[in-house]
Amino acid sequence: MIKPQKNQNPLFVPDSVFSRILGGNKGGRVRNRRKLLDEVFRDIPDGVLVMDLEGKREITNPAFHRITGLSERATVDDIRKFFGKNYIVPMSHVEVKEKTLFFERHFQNSLGEKVSVAISHFFLYDDEGNIKHIVFLFRSLELASESRTEHEKVHWQLDQAALARASDLEKTNETLEAKFDTMQRDLEFLQSRKQLLQDVFENAPVGSHLVGPDGVILEANSAQLQLLGYTRQQFVGHKITDFHADEDAAADILQRLNRGEALHGYEARFKRSDGTMRTVVLDCNVLWREGQFVHARCFMTDITERSWLEEKLLKTRKGLEQDVEDQTRKLRESESHFRSIIENSTDVITIVDDKGVITYESPSLRVGFGYDPQDMIGKNAFSLVHPEDFLNVMQVFRESLATKDAVRYSEFRYLHENGTWRNIECVSRNLLGNPIVKGVVWNLRDVTERRVAEKVQRENAEQLEKAKTDFISTATHELRTPLTALQGYLSLLEKERDQFKGKETAYIGKIWRATKKLHVIVEDLLSVLRIEERKEPEIKEFSMQDLIREITAEFQTRVMQEKKILLINVSDDCMVSADHEATKKILSNLVDNAIKYTPAGGQIEVFCYREKRAAERGDIIIQVKDNGVGISKKYQGKLFAKFSRVPNPLSVKAGGTGLGLYIVKQLVEMQGGDISVESEEGRGTVFAFTLPAAALKI
Amino acid sequence: MPRSKPARDLLLGLIYGVKKILLIEDDQDLAELYEEVLASKFEVVVAFDGKKGLELARMKPDLILLDILLPEINGFELLKLLKTDPETKNIPVVVLTNLGSKNIDDDKKLAMLLGAEDYWLKAYHKPDEIVAKVTSYLPT
Numbered sequence: 001m002i003k004p005q006k007n008q009n010p011l012f013v014p015d016s017v018f019s020r021i022l023g024g025n026k027g028g029r030v031r032n033r034r035k036l037l038d039e040v041f042r043d044i045p046d047g048v049l050v051m052d053l054e055g056k057r058e059i060t061n062p063a064f065h066r067i068t069g070l071s072e073r074a075t076v077d078d079i080r081k082f083f084g085k086n087y088i089v090p091m092s093h094v095e096v097k098e099k100t101l102f103f104e105r106h107f108q109n110s111l112g113e114k115v116s117v118a119i120s121h122f123f124l125y126d127d128e129g130n131i132k133h134i135v136f137l138f139r140s141l142e143l144a145s146e147s148r149t150e151h152e153k154v155h156w157q158l159d160q161a162a163l164a165r166a167s168d169l170e171k172t173n174e175t176l177e178a179k180f181d182t183m184q185r186d187l188e189f190l191q192s193r194k195q196l197l198q199d200v201f202e203n204a205p206v207g208s209h210l211v212g213p214d215g216v217i218l219e220a221n222s223a224q225l226q227l228l229g230y231t232r233q234q235f236v237g238h239k240i241t242d243f244h245a246d247e248d249a250a251a252d253i254l255q256r257l258n259r260g261e262a263l264h265g266y267e268a269r270f271k272r273s274d275g276t277m278r279t280v281v282l283d284c285n286v287l288w289r290e291g292q293f294v295h296a297r298c299f300m301t302d303i304t305e306r307s308w309l310e311e312k313l314l315k316t317r318k319g320l321e322q323d324v325e326d327q328t329r330k331l332r333e334s335e336s337h338f339r340s341i342i343e344n345s346t347d348v349i350t351i352v353d354d355k356g357v358i359t360y361e362s363p364s365l366r367v368g369f370g371y372d373p374q375d376m377i378g379k380n381a382f383s384l385v386h387p388e389d390f391l392n393v394m395q396v397f398r399e400s401l402a403t404k405d406a407v408r409y410s411e412f413r414y415l416h417e418n419g420t421w422r423n424i425e426c427v428s429r430n431l432l433g434n435p436i437v438k439g440v441v442w443n444l445r446d447v448t449e450r451r452v453a454e455k456v457q458r459e460n461a462e463q464l465e466k467a468k469t470d471f472i473s474t475a476t477h478e479l480r481t482p483l484t485a486l487q488g489y490l491s492l493l494e495k496e497r498d499q500f501k502g503k504e505t506a507y508i509g510k511i512w513r514a515t516k517k518l519h520v521i522v523e524d525l526l527s528v529l530r531i532e533e534r535k536e537p538e539i540k541e542f543s544m545q546d547l548i549r550e551i552t553a554e555f556q557t558r559v560m561q562e563k564k565i566l567l568i569n570v571s572d573d574c575m576v577s578a579d580h581e582a583t584k585k586i587l588s589n590l591v592d593n594a595i596k597y598t599p600a601g602g603q604i605e606v607f608c609y610r611e612k613r614a615a616e617r618g619d620i621i622i623q624v625k626d627n628g629v630g631i632s633k634k635y636q637g638k639l640f641a642k643f644s645r646v647p648n649p650l651s652v653k654a655g656g657t658g659l660g661l662y663i664v665k666q667l668v669e670m671q672g673g674d675i676s677v678e679s680e681e682g683r684g685t686v687f688a689f690t691l692p693a694a695a696l697k698i
Numbered sequence: 699m700p701r702s703k704p705a706r707d708l709l710l711g712l713i714y715g716v717k718k719i720l721l722i723e724d725d726q727d728l729a730e731l732y733e734e735v736l737a738s739k740f741e742v743v744v745a746f747d748g749k750k751g752l753e754l755a756r757m758k759p760d761l762i763l764l765d766i767l768l769p770e771i772n773g774f775e776l777l778k779l780l781k782t783d784p785e786t787k788n789i790p791v792v793v794l795t796n797l798g799s800k801n802i803d804d805d806k807k808l809a810m811l812l813g814a815e816d817y818w819l820k821a822y823h824k825p826d827e828i829v830a831k832v833t834s835y836l837p838t
């Protein structure tokens with residue numbers, strides 16, 4: 001039998017053989033050929049249908065009938081009916097000339113069974129090459145047909161396998177195509193990435209190059225070339241060491257790279273093509289594969305300008321650093337200076353919080369109060385204040401807390417470590433608001449010694465005062481003593497007047513007068529002395545009207561003797577707040593003067609009344625009025641000055657010292673009063689002075 | 699008979715009923731002045747200092763005229779002594795001095811406080827006046 005062969009034509013009878021069998025080709029014996037033909041024709045499992053161009057059946061084989069189920073006696077019309085719409089109508093020559101491999105068709109055979117066949121056709125030609133016949137081959141595709149021969153089965157199986165393989169192949173093809181597509185896409189992507197990277201590499205402002213293990217430049221980007229000013233040919237392929245400015249640096253770099261070390265921020269200098277130097281920073285990464293140095297990717301950044309700026313900056317910074325150093329040194333010096341002041345000052349500086357708890361004590365605390373500064377921190381500062389001064393200190397402290405930055409002064413006693421009390425002068429400043437200090441700063445000074453000294457000084461002053469007073473007293477006494485003797489004996493002499501002659505009487509009289517003058521001068525001088533020594537008047541409330549009455553009473557005798565009139569005109573509302581003794585003296589002086597300067601027949605009047613002033617206490621006014629000789633305006637200005645005397649025969653006769661009115665004025669003013677004079681020559685005088693009135697008694 | 703004149707005079711005075719005045723005054727002139735004027739009516743004994751004064755006071759005069767500014771011992775001190783000593787405390791003492799002024803009462807107050815009868819300023823009184831004042835204290 002003819003073996004099935006794998007060839008393009010699914011027909012397992014080769015064309016050439018079949019053609020030979022049908023007489024198309026030369027060769028072969030005719031008798032045998034006919035027989036062979038019959039046998040083959042009979043036995044092949046494929047159905048064969050040979051038709052002429054008109055569509056007339058010429059030959060069919062048993063397989064055809066078997067497959068289609070058509071009887072041998074079927075006519076062309078039956079065949080047509082069988083194929084139905086699938087009937088192959090022999091068309092024109094052109095159409096028919098097309099050869100097909102096979103195509104699947106489905107029919108219903110005469111038994112009503114579904115038949116699947118693969119149909120193939122080919123052409124038979126005459127000697128002229130014209131198509132004489134069409135040969136259709138029908139191959140049943142049914143698997144479970146019992147009428148199939150083994151060949152058919154095998155062939156069919158193989159075909160199925162082939163089909164499956166084909167379909168697999170198709171699938172694989174599809175998968176592969178899909179994979180291919182993916183790969184294609186990936187590749188495209190990678191390409192684009194590569195492109196991008198290349199672009200980046202190429203266009204990066206940072207110079208980049210690739211260096212091989214021996215230092216040969218494998219690659220460089222345009223930035224790199226631009227940086228150093230070389231063309232690609234001049235750079236790539238050469239050794240990188242050629243372009244280094246420093247051999248040592250170059251060697252060092254290569255060594256490191258070969259060891260696999262990455263370089264970061266490595267500064268080096270390179271030669272430009274024009275010979276100038278550029279300072280650059282190198283960052284290199286080494287690609288290491290299987291223990292081998294593949295290449296180093298290096299980035300080069302030009303920092304020449306930067307470097308220059310950096311140098312400038314460095315200089316400036318150095319300058320600044322120097323300044324800072326100087327300042328720091330000065331600060332440290334002044335700090336140590338201040339610290340030494342604080343530490344060595346005998347003043348103690350304490351800082352307390354708003355509760356009085358100590359947050360800082362200066363070292364001089366130990367010297368000043370015997371306590372360890374460290375021990376005091378955390379303790380309350382007020383615990384060492386003398387109990388009697390405690391309230392006052394607290395008050396001052398509270399006051400200082402109330403006002404920001406308040407400065408307060410206080411004095412109190414503070415307990416020394418040895419148990420004694422020390423007098424402390426404290427100046428405090430509220431610096432709670434100050435962010436650095438955050439506390440109330442106390443500056444404490446031990447003034448115990450000073451207070452003691454002051455006390456001594458005061459006592460000395462008092463003693464001196466006393467001594468002065470004693471001196472005045474002594475002076476008074478000493479001056480008076482001889483005067484008293486003088487006056488005493490003179491008065492005795494006077495008693496013996498009758499025994500004297502006129503000359504002696506006259507002499508005695510002169511001595512007497514001189515002595516009296518001396519007496520007055522001495523008294524006045526002593527008064528002045530006393531006034532200038534005494535600062536504080538002894539103020540008390542007394543009745544002015546009563547005093548006037550008292551003084552004038554004393555003068556009444558004299559007034560009567562001198563044939564003058566002394567009157568008083570006082571209101572009952574003349575309570576004064578004044579120095580009794582001084583006022584007595586004032587009044588005495590003024591009345592005495594008034595009597596002196598009023599001739600016989602004249603009148604002296606003493607007034608006192610309250611000055612009317614709304615809403616105020618008002619003063620008491622005292623007036624001594626006389627209708628005597630008066631004082632001319634010329635002398636009124638200096639009337640109350642020391643040793644001023646109106647040149648006046650009466651005044652000379654009266655023997656004034658010129659101190660009387662001065663004393664009066666001092667005494668008046670000492671009590672807070674004023675004195676004035678109103679006078680006209682020949683028309684009398686009014687002396688008026690004021691004294692503070694006593695507080696009204698309801 | 700006591701040897702010293704003053705003492706003798708005192709004694710005589712005692713015998714004869716004349717009032718004795720002890721004058722304690724350090725200024726000689728003034729002492730003689732007062733002695734002279736007083737001698738017409740009284741027996742006068744003079745002491746020139748405090749110590750002598752105390753001594754003579756023990757002889758129990760009828761009146762002591764006391765000056766304040768004395769050597770060695772202060773007049774006030776002496777006054778205090780006189781008034782505390784049981785022998786002399788009953789003798790009236792009048793301060794006769796130039797200390798202070800007419801208007802200053804402090805010394806006068808002090809003297810009165812210490813037990814003096816009065817306080818006279820020599821400078822302001824004629825000797826006759828002094829005699830009159832003394833007489834008022836010593837009825838004869």
